[in-house]
Amino acid sequence: MRYSTLLFDLDHTLLDSFASEQAAFRAAMEVAGLSDPHSYFSHYERINHALWAAVERGEMHVDEVRVTRFEQFVDYFHLDADPVAMADAFVNGLGNNGELFPGVVEVLDKLRGRATMVLVTNGVSQVQRMRVARLRLDRYFSPIAISGELDVAKPDPRIYEWVAEQLGGLPKESALMIGDSTSSDMQGGFNYGIDTAWYNPFHKPRPASPEITHELHVFDALLNIVASE
Numbered sequence: 346m347r348y349s350t351l352l353f354d355l356d357h358t359l360l361d362s363f364a365s366e367q368a369a370f371r372a373a374m375e376v377a378g379l380s381d382p383h384s385y386f387s388h389y390e391r392i393n394h395a396l397w398a399a400v401e402r403g404e405m406h407v408d409e410v411r412v413t414r415f416e417q418f419v420d421y422f423h424l425d426a427d428p429v430a431m432a433d434a435f436v437n438g439l440g441n442n443g444e445l446f447p448g449v450v451e452v453l454d455k456l457r458g459r460a461t462m463v464l465v466t467n468g469v470s471q472v473q474r475m476r477v478a479r480l481r482l483d484r485y486f487s488p489i490a491i492s493g494e495l496d497v498a499k500p501d502p503r504i505y506e507w508v509a510e511q512l513g514g515l516p517k518e519s520a521l522m523i524g525d526s527t528s529s530d531m532q533g534g535f536n537y538g539i540d541t542a543w544y545n546p547f548h549k550p551r552p553a554s555p556e557i558t559h560e561l562h563v564f565d566a567l568l569n570i571v572a573s574e
Contacts, residue, residue: 347572348521350461350519351523352505354523354525355473355482356468357525358530358544359449359482365442369435369438370382371438376430379424388421400492406496407468407492407493408470412429415432415435436471439476440474440475440479446564448563448565452564457484457485459571462486462487463486463508464485465499465522466491467492467499467529470491488508490507505533505537517537520539522540525544541555542558543559543560545560545561
């Protein structure tokens with residue numbers, strides 16, 4: 346096989362994180378006493394995206410996102426609500442909701458035993474560990490690199506260096522980073538010097554940078570990429 350070590354992103358690549366986030370947001374809004382979560386979600390998204398961009402730039406620790414997004418949310422709407430309680434409800438909602446995309450298990454089953462598979466995810470440790478346990482992802486992935494546990498996030502190459510240490514080496518010519526985010530997954534793989542596979546099911550325009558090795562619009566196309574010579 347062309348690639349013997351496969352590094353997978355989790356959110357929006359393997360997992361329907363949008364469904365997970367929607368359920369979690371409803372739970373947080375209930376804690377805040379708001380009955381129409383849909384009216385508030387777009388502003389929450391703007392706050393959340395800005396904070397995660399700061400994490401990717403190394404300006405903020407992952408764990409700070411947990412409560413800060415709801416502190417900013419409460420301030421913006423002048424709510425009489427506890428952002429910590431909202432954050433707790435949201436984290437539990439994220440961990441307990443959301444399934445793997447259709448076809449993902451079938452692809453992982455075909456790759457298991459043929460390649461070393463690693464999970465490399467930016468996220469709060471509590472959330473990602475709940476998902477790993479609930480979805481039994483540890484049957485596919487070892488090691489599992491979670492930015493909230495390692496104090497470093499994609500696209501920083503140090504998260505890949507940690508993976509290399511756990512594996513006892515990571516030959517760059519036979520490693521592939523698979524993910525949906527150009528700013529964290531593709532940029533992270535590029536920064537570390539390995540090939541990348543951009544999962545782009547919505548046919549977004551390909552960015553000028555970073556350089557992307559492969560692009561796939563359906564997940565099972567990964568099988569041909571991995572096996573190609």
